[in-house]
Amino acid sequence: MHKLYYQPEGFWFGDCMPFGKGDEFYLFHQRDNRNPGPFGEPFGWCLATTKDFVHYEDKGTAIPRGSDEDQDQFIYAGSVFEDKNHLYHAFYTGYNREFPKLGKASQVLMHATSKDLINWEKSEEALTFTPQPGYDKDDWRDPFVIYEEDRQRYRLILGARKINGKKRINGCTVQFFSKDLKEWEFGGQFWAPELYTMHEMPDLFRIGDWWYHIVTEYSDKSKMVYRMSRSIDGPWMAPYDDAFDGRAYYAGRTFLLNGERVIFGWVPTKKNCDDKQNFEWGGTFMPHRIVQREDGTLGCLPVQGILDAFINNENLGNVSVSAESGRRTRSLYGDTSDLFRFNADIEYTEGTRSAGINFYENEETGESYTFRLLFQENRIVFEETPNQPWFQCMNIGLERPFRFESGRKYHLTLIVDDTIATLYVDDVALNSRFYGKFGTGLSISAFDGSISVSDCAVSHELNR
Numbered sequence: 001m002h003k004l005y006y007q008p009e010g011f012w013f014g015d016c017m018p019f020g021k022g023d024e025f026y027l028f029h030q031r032d033n034r035n036p037g038p039f040g041e042p043f044g045w046c047l048a049t050t051k052d053f054v055h056y057e058d059k060g061t062a063i064p065r066g067s068d069e070d071q072d073q074f075i076y077a078g079s080v081f082e083d084k085n086h087l088y089h090a091f092y093t094g095y096n097r098e099f100p101k102l103g104k105a106s107q108v109l110m111h112a113t114s115k116d117l118i119n120w121e122k123s124e125e126a127l128t129f130t131p132q133p134g135y136d137k138d139d140w141r142d143p144f145v146i147y148e149e150d151r152q153r154y155r156l157i158l159g160a161r162k163i164n165g166k167k168r169i170n171g172c173t174v175q176f177f178s179k180d181l182k183e184w185e186f187g188g189q190f191w192a193p194e195l196y197t198m199h200e201m202p203d204l205f206r207i208g209d210w211w212y213h214i215v216t217e218y219s220d221k222s223k224m225v226y227r228m229s230r231s232i233d234g235p236w237m238a239p240y241d242d243a244f245d246g247r248a249y250y251a252g253r254t255f256l257l258n259g260e261r262v263i264f265g266w267v268p269t270k271k272n273c274d275d276k277q278n279f280e281w282g283g284t285f286m287p288h289r290i291v292q293r294e295d296g297t298l299g300c301l302p303v304q305g306i307l308d309a310f311i312n313n314e315n316l317g318n319v320s321v322s323a324e325s326g327r328r329t330r331s332l333y334g335d336t337s338d339l340f341r342f343n344a345d346i347e348y349t350e351g352t353r354s355a356g357i358n359f360y361e362n363e364e365t366g367e368s369y370t371f372r373l374l375f376q377e378n379r380i381v382f383e384e385t386p387n388q389p390w391f392q393c394m395n396i397g398l399e400r401p402f403r404f405e406s407g408r409k410y411h412l413t414l415i416v417d418d419t420i421a422t423l424y425v426d427d428v429a430l431n432s433r434f435y436g437k438f439g440t441g442l443s444i445s446a447f448d449g450s451i452s453v454s455d456c457a458v459s460h461e462l463n464r
Helices: 304-309
Strands: 012-021 024-032 045-050 056-063 074-082 088-095 107-114 120-122 135-148 153-162 171-178 185-191 200-207 210-217 223-229 250-257 260-270 279-292 298-301 314-333 339-348 354-361 368-374 379-385 399-401 410-417 420-425 428-433 441-459
Touching: 012 074, 012 088, 012 250, 012 260, 024 056, 024 074, 024 279, 056 120, 088 135, 107 135, 135 200, 153 200, 171 210, 185 210, 200 250, 210 250, 223 250, 260 428, 279 420, 279 428, 298 428, 314 339, 314 354, 339 354, 354 410, 368 420, 368 428, 368 441, 379 420, 379 428, 399 428
Parallel strands: 074 135
Antiparallel strands: 012 024, 012 279, 024 045, 045 056, 074 088, 088 107, 107 120, 135 153, 153 171, 171 185, 200 210, 210 223, 250 260, 260 279, 279 298, 314 441, 339 410, 339 441, 354 368, 354 441, 368 379, 379 399, 410 420, 420 428
16 A cells, blocks of 8 residues: 555546645546446546645545436546636536447536535536537547636637547647637647647646646657747747656646646556556556756656655665676665655766666565666666566656766655655656565666765655
């Protein structure tokens, strides 16, 4: 069971629609009981609140799903916002899996309002946002609303795809405009790059002089990507690293509260709790804090509440590991338990091939899970060691690009919570999901060269 990251008991956490008020975040989300599998039984939106991303209060059902005959048999993703009259709005996707058989659109945008974020009333004008001509009526979802002060209007964006086959790379973000949240005008395509078969969970926000557009895709690398522009109307440019995490982080939305922009995504489980299997829809919620770099690109750090939650750091000192040829490993800590945080700074000498951060290690057999910093390849990857008989861990997509330089220090933060490990190298994040536990050791390895690890510290206690 997870002690830090959030997963409702007996359910798997799905897409999150975050909202913040005062010092509290509201996590509107889907809960799937997987009976008999993902999307087995219809669901609505549930709600949990938190002030620190460590303690959560379960508020139960927020917007109940409709009957099997209603458009909102399932309530898929959407967004929550507050208007100028302090009324809260939820625009969401009503999905009925039986409607295609009847010739009806299975996905339609719907609307609900609330005065307190707890009690919601569904609107009567539920069919305002039916799929437009030329667009797939079964892929029309995940609305997000932003108010444009300079134009005095609301802009609603959503994920869609053109009609000409599910395998065609014609996913896009489309848009509507409104002055009063009642009458909406279709504005055509917002971003149509011909990169993915579908855009899910679109997001749009501004930091300083830059606008950012996020989508989640499942036809290329199956993860979240973003584009940046000086204007909300584009053109949208791709940064060197256009992601926030790897394959094991999905469908996140962001929210800015008290100066901290947080991304609310989830770490998927693997089928049959087997390292060799593929990922499934739904899993466990975990947040990242978004930071803007000097060049305008975005990175991720741990949210402050999670950093502050770990107490009683044990100082492990400084360690150097050299391997003139091959691999050398140095043990750092012997009993990490199933929840811990490890911090350190690392640097390497010129020509060193890579370093490994090994955890849940069995010191007798050498088995462990490993984050590899591949200095010569400019990549960070997650794997099982040894990967024999090949393959022991299906880790396609569990990697991030990173431009390494010898002689420079990089800060490492590793957080392990039961079956989830999150590594931050400076402001680049990588999540993983795994199910074995070989031991409790923590070690560091050098491959064909030398590394120095300083200011090492570990904590496995939370301030509850």
